[in-house]
Amino acid sequence: MAAAMGRGKKLQERVPIRRTAWKLADLVVLSLLLALLTHHATSLLGGAGAASSRLAVTALFCEAWFTLLWLLNMNCKWNPVRFETYPERLSERADELPAVDVFVTTADPELEPPVVTVNTVLSLLAVDYPSGKLACYVSDDGCSPLTCYALREAAAFARLWVPFCRRHGVGVRAPFVYFSGSGAPEHRAANREFLQEWAFMKNEYEKLVSRIESAEEGSLVQSDGEFTEFLGAERKNHPAIIKVLWDSSKCTTGEGFPSLVYISREKRPKYHHHFKAGAMNVLTRVSAVLTNAPVMLNVDCDMFANNPQVILHAMCLLLGFDNEVHSGFVQAPQIFYGALKDDPFGNQTEVMYKKLGHGFAGLQGIYYNGTGCFHRRKVIYGVAPDCTTHFNPKGQFSEIRSASSPCCEELKLKLGDQKELIESAMSVVSGDMLATPVVDWSNRIEVAKEVSACSYETNTCWGQEIGWVYGSTTEDILTGQRIHAAGWKSALMNTNPPAFLGSAPTGGPASLTQYKRWATGLFEILLSRNNPILLSICKRLQFRQCLAYLVIDVWPLRAPFELCYSLLGPYCLLANQSFLPKSSEPGFSIPLALFLTYNMYNFVEYMDCRLSARAWWNNQRMQRIISSSAWLLAFLTVLLKTLRLSETIFEVTRKDKSKSDGDGSADEADPGQFTFDSSPVFIPATAIAILNIVAIAVGVWRVVMATGAGEDSGPGIGEFVCCSWLLLCFWPFVTGLVGKQGSYGIPWSVKLKAGLLVAAFVHFCNFTSVPSKH
Ligand SMILES: O=c1ccn([C@@H]2O[C@H](COP(=O)(O)OP(=O)(O)O[C@H]3O[C@H](CO)[C@@H](O)[C@H](O)[C@H]3O)[C@@H](O)[C@H]2O)c(=O)[nH]1
Numbered sequence: 018m019a020a021a022m023g024r025g026k027k028l029q030e031r032v033p034i035r036r037t038a039w040k041l042a043d044l045v046v047l048s049l050l051l052a053l054l055t056h057h058a059t060s061l062l063g064g065a066g067a068a069s070s071r072l073a074v075t076a077l078f079c080e081a082w083f084t085l086l087w088l089l090n091m092n093c094k095w096n097p098v099r100f101e102t103y104p105e106r107l108s109e110r111a112d113e114l115p116a117v118d119v120f121v122t123t124a125d126p127e128l129e130p131p132v133v134t135v136n137t138v139l140s141l142l143a144v145d146y147p148s149g150k151l152a153c154y155v156s157d158d159g160c161s162p163l164t165c166y167a168l169r170e171a172a173a174f175a176r177l178w179v180p181f182c183r184r185h186g187v188g189v190r191a192p193f194v195y196f197s198g199s200g201a202p203e204h205r206a207a208n209r210e211f212l213q214e215w216a217f218m219k220n221e222y223e224k225l226v227s228r229i230e231s232a233e234e235g236s237l238v239q240s241d242g243e244f245t246e247f248l249g250a251e252r253k254n255h256p257a258i259i260k261v262l263w264d265s266s267k268c269t270t271g272e273g274f275p276s277l278v279y280i281s282r283e284k285r286p287k288y289h290h291h292f293k294a295g296a297m298n299v300l301t302r303v304s305a306v307l308t309n310a311p312v313m314l315n316v317d318c319d320m321f322a323n324n325p326q327v328i329l330h331a332m333c334l335l336l337g338f339d340n341e342v343h344s345g346f347v348q349a350p351q352i353f354y355g356a357l358k359d360d361p362f363g364n365q366t367e368v369m370y371k372k373l374g375h376g377f378a379g380l381q382g383i384y385y386n387g388t389g390c391f392h393r394r395k396v397i398y399g400v401a402p403d404c405t406t407h408f409n410p411k412g413q414f415s416e417i418r419s420a421s422s423p424c425c426e427e428l429k430l431k432l433g434d435q436k437e438l439i440e441s442a443m444s445v446v447s448g449d450m451l452a453t454p455v456v457d458w459s460n461r462i463e464v465a466k467e468v469s470a471c472s473y474e475t476n477t478c479w480g481q482e483i484g485w486v487y488g489s490t491t492e493d494i495l496t497g498q499r500i501h502a503a504g505w506k507s508a509l510m511n512t513n514p515p516a517f518l519g520s521a522p523t524g525g526p527a528s529l530t531q532y533k534r535w536a537t538g539l540f541e542i543l544l545s546r547n548n549p550i551l552l553s554i555c556k557r558l559q560f561r562q563c564l565a566y567l568v569i570d571v572w573p574l575r576a577p578f579e580l581c582y583s584l585l586g587p588y589c590l591l592a593n594q595s596f597l598p599k600s601s602e603p604g605f606s607i608p609l610a611l612f613l614t615y616n617m618y619n620f621v622e623y624m625d626c627r628l629s630a631r632a633w634w635n636n637q638r639m640q641r642i643i644s645s646s647a648w649l650l651a652f653l654t655v656l657l658k659t660l661r662l663s664e665t666i667f668e669v670t671r672k673d674k675s676k677s678d679g680d681g682s683a684d685e686a687d688p689g690q691f692t693f694d695s696s697p698v699f700i701p702a703t704a705i706a707i708l709n710i711v712a713i714a715v716g717v718w719r720v721v722m723a724t725g726a727g728e729d730s731g732p733g734i735g736e737f738v739c740c741s742w743l744l745l746c747f748w749p750f751v752t753g754l755v756g757k758q759g760s761y762g763i764p765w766s767v768k769l770k771a772g773l774l775v776a777a778f779v780h781f782c783n784f785t786s787v788p789s790k791h
């Protein structure tokens with residue numbers, strides 16, 4: 018069918034992005050890095066004193082790492098591509114479109130208010146796609162009757178909302194966005210009939226929100242027989258609850274809207290539930306026995322469909338290649354709404370998507386980002402690309418199953434022996450994108466509960482070769498790696514307007530927690546048998562794709578190197594030594610040129626992505642802060658985990674409800690200002706801020722009193738620049754040290770622990786310092 022659809026006009030086009038100037042710049046930075054390495058290596062060989070050779074070795078070691086990182090980055094960015102999609106060319110072929118199961122995950126009604134989830138679900142139910150071919154499944158790891166109730170109310174509202182959106186071609190179909198303006202959309206304001214309808218819908222939406230927000234758990238569970246299943250259910254100890262909130266096949270009149278199913282998988286204290294990955298696997302199985310669509314879309318609960326054509330765009334990439342190996346999955350970039358001006362917390366990852374993301378896309382394909390992604394179901398079932406259906410030249414199906422194609426027995430072993438599930442899997446594996454079995458759901462709820470039981474996965478391959486992979490809190494990267502290692506490629510979907518918009522954490526602490534979780538998960542990947550190097554040696558992960566994955570996977574490993582390097586400057590000022598060439602030496606130009614070119618390179622990248630200079634500064638500053646706080650803590654946490662001293666958990670990010678209510682958060686004076694709490698992630702960064710203040714003070718005092726060691730061994734301008742630059746990067750912490758009011762100040766417990774670390778370091782510097790001349 019893919020070929021059939023591709024016949025005539027192409028559905029997609031792979032466009033290489035030219036970057037000759039960037040390649041030159043890559044090489045310039047690389048040669049400066051190599052020059053610096055050579056400088057330190059020769060000064061070592063030239064026989065420096067013991068103290069300065071220790072410094073040179075440390076510097077050399079770190080700089081070798083930075084050079085390696087730069088090479089990895091160069092590899093990733095070298096040949097970027099983008100994909101153009103032409104959804105209008107699908108329009109005459111509506112009946113050839115495959116069905117799609119849409120998954121939404123939510124985990125906590127406190128941190129993820131039901132009204133946020135409801136908006137996401139409504140935006141998805143209303144997309145431009147045949148209703149009968151869509152079904153939406155919501156997984157609730159919070160097991161909350163409030164979420165279930167909110168979704169039931171949303172289904173009632175969808176009956177009005179979906180036809181309204183389709184009739185009027187509404188742009189963004191998350192009601193909180195649509196109704197966030199002060200009045201009706203301007204271009205329609207003259208149409209009285211529309212205005213009436215608009216006002217009616219707005220009123221209905223407001224009623225929906227107030228019903229959801231005023232709902233109380235106690236009265237819901239008791240008064241209404243509908244929610245009795247939640248009676249006595251504890252969040253981590255309850256049977257599976259599955260509710261069909263809307264069944265589109267029952268709808269005989271009108272346009273209808275997609276089916277909606279609520280799932281809270283079984284949880285028992287004895288069983289590890291594997292966080293989001295576990296939820297995704299249950300969603301996969303439950304949908305398999307109900308609708309069994311060959312394509313699955315998954316989004317986080319806070320990520321609404323921002324472009325109603327989103328599924329059609331994805332279909333261009335899923336159906337538009339001659340061979341389906343090119344699009345094992347289709348990932349839309351993760352873009353955020355309601356972003357703070359100039360990205361103060363460095364969590365918009367815009368440049369990362371534009372530079373690294375497109376670079377990945379030019380290799381084996383974009384990484385899976387956990388949300389806004391379309392997977393082929395068979396890819397999730399661990400089927401390799403060469404043992405699936407091939408298309409003959411006439412563009413018709415020819416069911417050539419290669420010898421390695423999984424048979425029924427094999428599927429039973431891998432997916433678990435459940436009759437309905439295996440039947441549905443057989444039909445998916447055979448590759449027929451259009452075979453959607455019509456089943457009567459009412460008979461299947463018990464089956465669905467069976468496959469969402471805790472014990473279902475015992476002695477199966479779920480979480481290993483099948484489904485979302487367990488063992489990392491960054492399950493998305495891990496699962497994507499597994500798919501690429503099976504030989505699939507992936508496609509990056511760029512649409513205008515963006516396909517989905519999500520919410521980024523607000524505030525410093527939440528951002529750092531998120532970065533810590535990612536880095537923890539990435540380190541878990543590196544230490545597992547699923548690390549990209551092994552996957553590239555033993556499986557079919559391409560070599561350059563493996564190197565590209567390393568750019569991301571080594572985040573936590575960067576922390577110790579960057580920390581070490583950042584301590585060299587303050588160490589030299591305190592211990593009256595130097596590690597960089599003096600301004601009088603010819604070698605001085607190397608670090609100077611490197612510093613300037615590297616920062617200029619990054620700065621121009623931000624300009625290239627049409628971001629502000631301030632956004633560049635904030636991001637480069639946050640890089641230093643994140644590395645010395647979140648990544649460092651992640652590094653230590655995983656070390657402790659490998660020593661079996663601690664466990665890693667998935668800390669859910671708080672979603673800002675005020676954004677979905679339409680009223681901006683006015684309670685915080687400056688949402689872009691850094692706030693602190695007593696979490697240990699703040700200790701190392703606070704210590705660095707204090708240390709640099711002390712170091713600069715001592716350094717300046719030495720210069721003023723002229724008590725420094727001779728020209729050759731004492732610190733020079735280079736060391737001063739290092740410390741001042743760090744002080745600027747950690748400025749939020751400097752102000753946090755003196756800040757008093759509420760969360761803008763660093764808590765005393767953090768200051769104290771950081772102070773102790775600094776004292777220990779200063780003591781160490783004194784111990785190893787070069788004695789003064791006088
Ligand atoms: O036990 C859990 C924990 C989380 N979630 C869901 O996972 C999603 C992501 O959680 P969130 O706290 O929003 O994390 P983020 O850091 O914003 O998520 C990013 O990073 C995650 C991996 O760390 C990916 O799974 C996400 O898709 C990606 O958006 C949300 O829908 C949660 O409801 C569950 O379903 N069960």
Ligand SMILES: [Mn+2]
Pocket residue numbers: 317319519520670
């Ligand atoms: Mn999120």
